[in-house]
Amino acid sequence: MEDNRKEQIEALEVLVDFNGRIIKNVKILIKELSGARLDDTNKFIKSIIDAMNWEIEVMNGTMSLLNEGKERIHKDDFNKAVTAVAQAVNSKDDAKMAEAFTNVLPYFEQLGQAAAEVLK
Numbered sequence: 278m279e280d281n282r283k284e285q286i287e288a289l290e291v292l293v294d295f296n297g298r299i300i301k302n303v304k305i306l307i308k309e310l311s312g313a314r315l316d317d318t319n320k321f322i323k324s325i326i327d328a329m330n331w332e333i334e335v336m337n338g339t340m341s342l343l344n345e346g347k348e349r350i351h352k353d354d355f356n357k358a359v360t361a362v363a364q365a366v367n368s369k370d371d372a373k374m375a376e377a378f379t380n381v382l383p384y385f386e387q388l389g390q391a392a393a394e395v396l397k
Contacts (some may be wrong), residue, residue, distance in 0.1 A: 285339040291393040292335045296389030299328050303382050310375035322366060322374070329385065332361065336388055342395055349391035354383045 302325055309318045336343065336350065343350050358381040365377035 278319060282342065283368070287344045288335045288397065289339055289342070289396055292332055293341075293389060293392050293396065296385065296392070297382065299325065299385055300382065300389065302328070303378050303385070307375050307378050307382075309372045310336070310378065314371065317331065325378075326362070326366065329359070329362075329381075332385065332388060339392075343388075343391050349394065349395050355388075 302307075302321070306318070306321055306325055307394040309315055309321065315321075336352075338354075340350065340352065358377075362377040362381050368374075
């Protein structure tokens, strides 16, 4: 049990370092999808989605620690926002994608804050 907790803490430490870059990149992506699309925007979308999926895996594996003592992450709301991103990306509509990434951004910010709080 203690080994599992130690692994969860290590995963959250990596997530905290990683999270800031995702937040920064999602903000850049939103600008690109809002009219400043570049040649590599589709690759950028894929790399951000891969990074988001990694953070979601970490979140799922550490949820008991993240929500220990109080609810810091509301998983259902988080999942709804992520599902909206997937639907928007599948639509290939830049405006829908920009809106979905804008809406999911606070959840990833909250995840980073919750992980940092747990590690204090």
